Amino acid sequence: MLQQTQVATVLPYYNSWLRRFPNFAALAVATENDVLHAWQGLGYYSRARNLHATAKLVQDRHGGLLPNDAEILRELPGVGRYTANAIATFAFDRSVPIVEANTARLLARLFNIESRDALWNAAGTLVPKRNPGRFNSALMDLGATICLSRNPKCGACPVKGFCRAPGLRIRKQRPTTKRLIENHALVTSRNKILLEQCSNRWRGMWMLPPFIARSTSTPPIHSSVFPFTNHQITLRVHSRRRGKIDNRRQRWFDRSSLNKIPIPSPHRRAIEQLFRAA
Numbered sequence: 541m542l543q544q545t546q547v548a549t550v551l552p553y554y555n556s557w558l559r560r561f562p563n564f565a566a567l568a569v570a571t572e573n574d575v576l577h578a579w580q581g582l583g584y585y586s587r588a589r590n591l592h593a594t595a596k597l598v599q600d601r602h603g604g605l606l607p608n609d610a611e612i613l614r615e616l617p618g619v620g621r622y623t624a625n626a627i628a629t630f631a632f633d634r635s636v637p638i639v640e641a642n643t644a645r646l647l648a649r650l651f652n653i654e655s656r657d658a659l660w661n662a663a664g665t666l667v668p669k670r671n672p673g674r675f676n677s678a679l680m681d682l683g684a685t686i687c688l689s690r691n692p693k694c695g696a697c698p699v700k701g702f703c704r705a706p707g708l709r710i711r712k713q714r715p716t717t718k719r720l721i722e723n724h725a726l727v728t729s730r731n732k733i734l735l736e737q738c739s740n741r742w743r744g745m746w747m748l749p750p751f752i753a754r755s756t757s758t759p760p761i762h763s764s765v766f767p768f769t770n771h772q773i774t775l776r777v778h779s780r781r782r783g784k785i786d787n788r789r790q791r792w793f794d795r796s797s798l799n800k801i802p803i804p805s806p807h808r809r810a811i812e813q814l815f816r817a818a
């Protein structure tokens with residue numbers, strides 16, 4: 541949950557997630573709809589799907605207990621080397637290295653190395669057999685609080701005596717933000733609204749149906765901007781008459797039922813705003 545999201549934002553989601561799915565067994569039997577609904581607002585929904593698939597696997601193959609071996613953890617959906625090793629070292633105190641943004645920067649400067657493989661190798665040579673979790677945690681803290689990305693506090697650094705690049709500034713190029721406009725339609729009939737099941741970015745969730753805007757189209761009735769990875773997306777909602785409905789992907793929903801279905805946050809905000817204004 542903390543990927544690309546701040547702790548303060550995550551806490552209420554984390555607590556309500558655990559109330560809803562207190563263990564792997566509860567998560568494994570939940571429907572995808574329930575899982576996406578509980579994750580709604582956190583974005584990056586593939587994480588929710590991976591957790592769901594992981595719960596099923598843990599139930600089926602590991603008797604409901606998360607494996608404590610990093611290699612086996614890596615077989616779980618969405619679990620890469622960093623996540624597997626982080627779980628193994630922090631939850632089970634296993635002597636495995638971890639390389640994430642903070643430790644990567646620290647090790648790159650300390651050993652004057654760059655490639656990912658060299659960083660993992662260096663981390664592997666340092667991690668001790670005793671208290672590896674505490675060691676890895678300290679390494680992350682050192683990177684996060686002393687070996688800062690822009691102005692490293694080399695004077696206060698406890699490992700400055702070993703550092704091959706004291707004071708070196710490593711600048712990471714920020715990816716450029718791409719702007720996109722996405723047009724969608726508000727189609728209502730009495731107390732119902734037409735929604736379409738997403739197949740890509742928000743797979744499985746329900747959004748306003750796409751709308752092809754032409755130069756002759758009337759102006760949108762709603763416009764808002766939201767970020768998505770390195771994109772800045774302008775969501776424009778147009779009023780549309782009933783017209784043709786794609787029965788394979790589109791469905792009518794009662795307005796009163798919208799709270800129970802997973803809707804991506806930008807679309808939910810637009811719908812709520814439009815209904816309030818109506």
Ligand code: SF4
Nearest residue numbers: 687692694697700703
């Ligand atoms: S001496 Fe400076 S650059 Fe080297 S590890 Fe410490 S803070 Fe980072």
